[in-house]
Amino acid sequence: MPYQALFEHVHRLPSIPGVVAELIASLDDDRASIQQVSVIYARIRGSVSSCCVRPIRYATVSGATSPRSTMRSCAGFERVRTLVIASGMVGVIEHVPGLDRRAFWKTSFTVANLARAIVRHSRVGGLSPETAFTCGILHHVGSALMHIAHPEVMARIDALVAQGAPRSELESSQFGYTFSEVGAELGRRWRFPETICRALTYQSAPLEAEPFSPYAAAVHLAIGIDRDVANGQREEHALGEMPRDVRRPLALDLLALYEESVSSLRGDDELDVFLGKA
Secondary structure, three states: OOOHHHHHHHHHOOOOOHHHHHHHHHOOOOOOOHHHHHHHHHHHHHHOOHHHHHHHHHHHOOOOOOHHHHHOOHHHHHHHHHHHHHHHHHHHOOOOOOOOHHHHHHHHHHHHHHHHHHHHOEOOOOOOHHHHHHHHHHOOHHHHHHHHHOHHHHHHHHHHHHOOOOHHHHHHHHHOOOHHHHHHHHHHHOOOOHHHHHHHHHOOOHHHOOOOOHHHHHHHHHHHHHHHHHOOOOHHHHHHOOOHHHHHHHOEOHHHHHHHHHHHHHOOOOHHHHHOOO
């Protein structure tokens, strides 16, 4: 594997809080219950920084009287779990040379919200919108390690990508691997569920995944929508540019997806909640 030497630098990324790792693992555990995750939440309040607790408070302001009451519903259970995961990951990737932290996380949260909407409006059974959100939050984590190991080259690639160049092709040509492969390997070393690792591996080429990975497809589509909107396209037009061969296996309810995604893209983002400025 050409990227193995890259992982000599992994110690320069902070460790994932243990409770966050447990929550990520629970995404792939059908036996995980609201009660079990509530116990983890109780440990979070006393064992991690306020940045992990703040999003839980944020999740409860729209109706629930407390985090515990939020956790009593399945939707609240899933939402709190992914908010804590997202907050924990924000704490892991803070100060990386050459990496614009705010831009990095803005893209990550936009992709996460879009991926969640895509899976939510898929007619394929057995999928979890919150797992899709987690895949989106993590989709670019490999880039952070690449910036640590190769700051000058990654800065050159970033500059070209900002003008429309294909990131994966440039990285593959320069290093022999891409941020997708690095992110998937990081995920395995951090003991992420294989469902998430496969999504990270195939996010740039979801049709190559055998068996098909709906989460890789959702992240791929979300990345494309976010890129097109950032380049000035209207949200509706960007959604219309989703490649049919990738979206077709997801059997999407396009009307509902358009409505939710346009509203999300035009609404206020949640970034300040996670970066500690709110």
